[in-house]
Amino acid sequence: MNWLINTLGSSVGKKLMMSITGFVFILFLIGHLIGNLTIYVGPDAFNAYAGHLQSLKPALRLMESGLIFFAIVHIFTGLILFYQNFKARPNRYEVNKQAGGRTLGSATMPYTGLIILAFVIFHLFDFTFVDKTGRTVYDIVAASFSNPVYVFLYIASVFIVGIHVSHGFWSAFQTIGINHPKYMPTIQTAGLLFSLIVAIGFGFIPLFISLIS
């Protein structure tokens, strides 16, 4: 097993873990967003979707455990990388200027990542780990989004997710070695589009609910 530790423990290996787990979250975001779209059909459709999810219990538990595992790997590795990268330049530059490689997304990855972590915890406590007796899932969501502060918080957070993904998407491809002049531009465009879809797709839901209620 030495070889596995050596490979994954190296700088490139750690990046591989970030990339693979990142891909998982991209898939999760896609699934989550598609499911959430039922909310536009109406409360019943949304509740039915939630109910359907609950009926798949063993599979759902498996997916949830998987997500938690990947999240731990992603967060833990990310923190190690953040720390190591910080240590790699003990004396900072007095004058900092960029050459045009960095983007808003790439420059803020660790910070947006931590914000997303906080948001996810908050989100779980808000919607998942709540007393569901006598309330439908839609009721819980609607209750939250009747509070403008919550609406703002959710919109801001999913935009931050969008920023994180704007770098993470193409970066995950680059890290696993997929970069070619023929298709890299497409991957980059797809990444930007995807981050916009995530930000707008999720961001519009709180707005929509607070408007109709």
Added chain:
Amino acid sequence: MTQNINLTLKVWRQNGQQDKGRFETYEVSDISTDMSFLEMLDVLNETLTLEGKEPIAFDSDCREGICGQCGSVVNGRPHGQEKKTTLCQLHMRHFKNGDTIAIEPFRARAFKVLKDLMVDRGALDKVIQSGGFISVNAGGAPDANAIPVSGEIAERAMDAAQCIGCGACVAACPNASAMLFVSANVSHLALLPQGKLEAAKRALAMVRTMDACGFGNCSNERECEAECPKGISIINIARLNREFFKAGFFSHNE
């Protein structure tokens, strides 16, 4: 076209590794815009010498952009603001009269400051020593045309092989990572049929040494590519990643 300009220079002065270092400000006047940046520093050093002060230590050798020995961070940019240019090839016509220019050494944990703008980039040599070569002794090579290499592959290998080892990629990287440097070397040799035999061993050894030297991790910020005086692409980093995973998961090397 040629003009003379006056400048204010804020130069990092540091007397050895133990010293904390500080900026010192110098005024230089009558700088011809045809001068290179290092010639401008030469002029300042001549003045300092005659004033009884110690001249600024900085590295340079070929002064034609190929040896890779020069390099400082000028106004926050390694080798200055011009694209695909080493510091020795940066000319003063890119500055305006009255400009203030801040000059700092390349900064990274793996590059110790020796004095003023001079740094120790020996870590880059160490990485090559760990595997950045093809193991062939003098004397046993087959006829050169016995190993055909398609023109296209030779061109791509050459794109990577152009690296001058100046360390600007490390200096530019927000994480002080040396991935562009390492990937250029790995790519050059992995692309050629001669280099494929040792590709797995090479990728593993070079990444391991790179990590041990204290460079940061790549986070695909692309600053290295933007600052590289030879325009080396991060496509090479993707190739290094592929080579590394191939080696780590599918070869018999550990």
Added chain:
Amino acid sequence: MQLDGNIPSGPIQDKWDKHCFDLKLVNPANKRKYDIIVVGTGLAGGSAAATLAELGYNVKNFCIQDSPRRAHSIAAQGGINAAKNYQNDGDSIWRLFYDTVKGGDFRAREANVYRLAQISNNIIDQCVAQGVPFAREYGGQLANRSFGGAQVSRTFYARGQTGQQLLLGAYRSLCRQIGAGKVEMFPRRELLDVVLVQDQARGIVTRNLVTGEIEKYAADAVVLATGGYGNVFFLSTNAMNSNVTAAFRAYRKGAFFANPCFTQIHPTCIPVHGTYQSKLTLMSESLRNDGRVWVPKTPGDKRNPSEIPESDRDYYLERKYPSFGNLVPRDVASRNAKEQCDMGKGVGETGLAVYLDFADAIRRDGRDVIERKYGNLFEMYEKITGDNPYETPMMIYPAVHYTMGGLWVDYNLMTTVPGLFALGEANFSDHGANRLGASALMQGLADGYFIIPYTIGGYLAGNSLDKVSTDHPAFRESESKVKEMTDTLLSINGKRTVDDFHKELGHIMWEYCGMARNNEGLEKARGMIQELREEFWKNVRVPGLEKDVNQSLERAGRVADFLEFSELMIIDALNRQESCGGHFNEAYQTDENEARRDDENYSYVAAWESKGVGEEPVLHKEDLEFENVKLTQRSYK
């Protein structure tokens, strides 16, 4: 002392093979018992250090830069010659041999040059095996181009960065040996003395350029691959750190210095443009394959080049040398540029430049083709001058580029000091009085990969060498001498900087010992140098400390040596009362202003022996015999 080149007997094509057989061998198990010092990590030094380590010797390798990868071989642009005849255009070892001897104006040793031509093919094989990405045809075969002074396409190249790629090939081999522990690498060291024990070279004294410590290293043999002395002219295409110190201090220790006046002025460099300039930049000679050299027909024509019609242009190289045209050898091209400028036809602000025009080539082949061939050179030109050579002709002027002279060596590349070898540009080499394009890389690598590994074994096996440690009195004596010089330089505290002296010396040398020389000028220059040297030791200012990074002190030591060495160049130039190759004495020219040799009286290598500071050096002659090549007046018409 009678100079013996140790040239093997027999037919020229068998000499090297026979010699290799005759050389004594060191048994593989015994090689690890020998320590060898190699100074320099360029094509010659780097390849020698790597190859000697591959054989099993313990090598200590020194370089002045921060990494062995920076040696100035890296700046060579154009290519490397080999007699592969891959192009099927009539090339052969004999032809490369003949071209090189003729190109050198018949002042090189036949046997050495023949060996060089033989080995040239092995070099290409070795470099390809190491992964040097030479240019290729689409089908995968190696590409070649023709290069100054040759009528066949025998030059292998990697874009305009052939030197870089070859050097990095040698560097990688060296790194492999460093990684394996067979080479101990000492970067940022400057050689300050060669140490002799019982008249054999047994070590060196260096200054650590980071700590300022004087360090001593002992070995069984010392190999100098420390490059040329072009920086004696201050402005040259050499790197800032290139210097004569190692070779000159070896000369002071008894190694003869051969043909110091043979300096090569490269015809295609970016012209000088100011007094602050620190170096000159070469534009590869390969540009002359497609560029056409011209000046306006009328002196003083200051029109923009685009406004000068064809009828008012003089393509003087094509006119004077119809068969070689723009591809005449370097010395001929340089001298002609000077001649045109002397006639007042020079262009640019200073009038010291000629045009190199690509308009016809771009029209013929298209901009894409030209860009693929010379893109990086055009870019470099634009960076330096601010002009775009795709639109306006380049301006070029000759500049000091290479020095054919160097430490005298025999067929084994050993100097007159036993155990002290000189390789590459540091020796007086195989180029005679003029080096052809793409031959320097060939010679450096031949010396390092394929000659010294054999001949050093012959020396070590043929001599019983006692172990010597750095505590030996000879080391301590060297060390104290070196320290004394450092102390003196730091204590003068005068009013002029080191560079100031260096620039003045450069002016004197360029003016009187440059492209064209005459006896009166040389005499005058000698006096000027002596005066300047005297002033240097009274009035130089070297700031800083001994035990610290001190770049002024480094330069001061080098300039002190240049001030001595330049006089030796003058003495040699005065001695050689003929014109040949890079040495053009105005009194000796043909009716067509070509160099006129005097084979009867000067067909020899002039090797100078130092008799100490302030003493006249003594001339030793090694007669050159030409058995395979007929001496002719060089003609490129």
